[in-house]
Amino acid sequence: MTDQHYEWERFTPAQRLARFTIFLGIAIGFMLSLRTVEIIPEFLYDAPSQIGDLFARMWPPDTxxxxxxxxxxxxxxxxxxxxxxxxxxxxxxxxxxxxxxxxxxxxxxxxxxxxxxxxxxxxxxxxxxxxxxxxxxxxxxxxxxxxxxxxxxxxxxxxxxxxxxxxxxxxxxxxxxxxxxxxxxxxxxxxxxxxxxxxxxxxxxxxxxxxxxxxxxxxxxxxxxxxxxxxxxxxxxxxxxxxxxxxxxxxxxxxxxxxxxxxxx
Structure with missing residues (x-):
């Protein structure tokens, strides 16, 4: 009599393939979106100082x-x-x-x-x-x-x-x-x-x-x-x-x- 070993798997191979395909599609879409947005690093680095300057101009409100x-x-x-x-x-x-x-x-x-x-x-x-x-x-x-x-x-x-x-x-x-x-x-x-x-x-x-x-x-x-x-x-x-x-x-x-x-x- 041979011993049978069962291995529990949360997802079937088809489900794992489907999940991998979805995650891959999301990653590709995210990368394409980043290329479309065209983020300018110089503006991104300067954003904190610009925000601080804007709030300084906005305060106090002109009641x-x-x-x-x-x-x-x-x-x-x-x-x-x-x-x-x-x-x-x-x-x-x-x-x-x-x-x-x-x-x-x-x-x-x-x-x-x-x-x-x-x-x-x-x-x-x-x-x-x-x-x-x-x-x-x-x-x-x-x-x-x-x-x-x-x-x-x-x-x-x-x-x-x-x-x-x-x-x-x-x-x-x-x-x-x-x-x-x-x-x-x-x-x-x-x-x-x-x-x-x-x-x-x-x-x-x-x-x-x-x-x-x-x-x-x-x-x-x-x-x-x-x-x-x-x-x-x-x-x-x-x-x-x-x-x-x-x-x-x-x-x-x-x-x-x-x-x-x-x-x-």
Whole structure:
């Protein structure tokens, strides 16, 4: 009788080959990326002193410029975020209904709705802002429309998924009773998706407050315009104040959204 020895191996040869191939691909991609980035060593070595010099110019912040250049731009940023979110919800609701397979049972419309949602999410807010600045000209209108169109994909996708997850029992009961579609939606679907709807609204508004601070760099209104002006004029003390204001608004929006979610959801 011969003794049999078993050797335990964590991965099979095929799995080891697959892991090696993946790691090799990542290493090759990393090396190619380094060649594409074209890092200049002289600038890299000089970066610490440049950062120190920049912070020295930015401190202390120019608090006197808040009332003159920053306050109105900050309020405009909040208005862009709020109106853009409302525009997104108005446009995203029908797209979300069209993407939900349990409501719209036409595959062509489902795919068309998904195309709209993907197209909205795949284009960055800055790109949308550049496009609408070319259409409407510089200002808050271009920023509001850009924020709205960028948010359609986010809001519509989550609302469509919430609609597909609804319990069909109440819906079938309303249909059996002969209720019209508006009653089916308001009495059957809406109570089930209301928490998700308000959660999506608050979360998206929070995101839009941050994005509204950036799109002004391309002329779409808001505090980004003031930031771009201060950068172009090398007013580093005013730049630091603008950055502090943006940070404060983002933190305040985060706290506000958290408190509202705790109360209504």
């Amino acid at each position: 006197g410029s808040y009332a003159v250049n920053i306050h109105d731009a900050l309020i405009e940023t909040l208005n862009i975020a709020g109106l853009g979110t409302m525009l997104a919800l108005l446009l995203a609701l029908p797209v979300g209904l069209m993407s939900a397979k349990n409501i719209t049972r036409i595959p062509a419309l489902n795919w068309f709705a998904k195309l709209i949602l993907v197209s909205s999410r795949s284009v960055n807010s800055l790109v949308w802002a550049i496009l609408f600045v070319a259409v409407f000209g510089p200002g808050a209108l271009a920023g509001t429309v850009a924020i709205g169109f960028r948010s359609i994909g986010f809001c519509g996708k989550l609302m469509g998924e919430a609609l597909e997850e609804c319990d069909p029992g109440p819906i079938e009961a309303l249909k059996a009773a002969g209720a019209p579609w508006t009653s089916i939606f308001l009495k059957g679907y809406w109570p089930q998706i209301a928490p998700a709807f308000w959660g999506i609204t608050l979360f998206r508004w929070d995101i839009n407050v941050r994005e509204s601070s950036v799109i002004g760099l391309v002329g779409a209104g808001g505090i980004g315009v003031a930031l771009d002006t201060a950068l172009n004029l090398f007013r580093w003390d005013e730049v630091s104040l603008i950055l502090l204001c943006i940070f404060a608004v983002v933190i305040a929006a985060e706290i506000l959204v958290t408190k509202i979610r705790e109360r209504i959801i």
